[in-house]
Amino acid sequence: MEASITLKNVSKHFNKGYVLSNLTLGVEKGSIFAVTGRSGAGKSTLLRILSTMMTPDEGMLFINEKECPGNEAEVKRSIGYLPDHDIHDPWLTGWENLQKMARLLKVPEDEFEKRAKSLIADYQLEDVIHECPVMYSKGEKRILDIIQVLLSDPEILILDEPFQGLDYHATNVLNSYLISQSGKKTIVIASHEFSIIQTFANRWIVLHHGKIRFDGTLEKMASQVDVPFVGNILFKQPNAEFIESIKDIKGITEVRNRQNTVEVIADSFECFNQIIKQLDYDTVISLGCNTIRIDEFINQLLSDEGF
């Protein structure tokens, strides 16, 4: 498949040392690429370089086969970058910020009106759009920034923690949008909201200390290391009897009793199936399970490598 973004031996260092070290990777056109890792792993720096907002110290970056630095003027129009911090003028109203962005992006007036109003309605920002962002909640500021980035309908989306601070409605709208763009846009997303991004990401990388520790699909993730199976049972009230009843089931590695919720870590789905059989459904509010926990995977991956 054609590569939309290619990095070759890219390194970046600040005063304290290397933030990215000799990174080589390609992001295929139309794919959704998830970048994960602990805080300080280099995710935001990587995304900033991919967006051409930061120049790497060493190595080469190609966006749609055009080398950067050198062709930024051409490629910038095709990139929509949402950094992990605000990108609006706090003393202009939300609408004025959108107008400013549209003028800078040279979005035609009628197209801007149509697109901005539709996005504002989707994200339900109508009530505050004519106020200054200093009056906004954290989530509303994030929504305003997301709308700014989506205004020009860019071909490549680079999103750094896009779900940060969003309420459930905005999260659902953005999630649905990203799912709908699978195969159409190239999306690079860094987020700790694994349960959301695992619904649409085609490929994952785990960064640590500026190096890629894992590169592959969820399937590869599940097969590469022995990631535990995690089930959550929410009871109407604390249920000590249930915990007592499952303690002899083989394959349970840990039971975490958190008030009304019981989290069971098991080594297989069969084991969890036996646990479910012990349940009195009248006492249960909800039941959930994860066949793979990405956070557990990253922890195990890094601990196996001695980090």
Place this chain on the structure above:
Amino acid sequence: MNKSWLLVSEKLRSKPIDLLHGFFFNLVGTLFLFLTFCVVLKEFLPRIGDIGITEVVIPGIIAGISVTVAYAIAVFDSSRFIQERQLADQVGIAGLLPSEIYIGKTVEYWLAGMMHAILSGIFVMVFTGFTIPFSSILSIWLFTTVGMVLVTQIGMILGAYITNSKIHILTVTCLLMPLMLLSGFLAPMYAIQGTFWSVFFCFPTSLIVEGGRALSIYGEFNYLGLLFLLILSGVAIWTCRHFYIRKLVR
């Protein structure tokens, strides 16, 4: 360049209330300086040679206000723009290249200073009852125009690299203001003898004020002074462009 102008035009869309504030404070500042130096000091020092105090001081008033405004806007706005990142990122994400942002910001600060030089010149003409010829004001504007390029570049570098806004205030109050007062604002520098004082005569602020004054009063064009100012501005542009862009792409 086209995109740089987009950035400038965004600033030109300032709200009417902001423009009114600028107009009001320029009027107050020019009036107070005019009253202090052209009215009060005139009583104290009735004559300086054959020239009236008004003619001597006016270049200083116009240059003083516009240069201070251009520098202060450049240093404080650059500081906010670069350090807080969100404004720089907003325009960067909108597709402007660092070099375009640099040009746009330079023009923005320079225009802000020029607006105040023009306003100040007009107010001074009004206060003097239009006894000062317009050609004199034009002469002062010419040197101010070049000098402000240098001043905005210095402001932009300091704003981009010094994170503490208290230091910015100190550079205005403890460096720029004394330099303006020592630039021939009150007493013409060429009239003071000695090597020590001739060093001050070469300061950019002195070149702006003295250059404008020599042309407006005596009709003498200080080619060397203007050339020196242009060279300094060129060096400042080259240096500022390099460091400002470096800061933007970090």
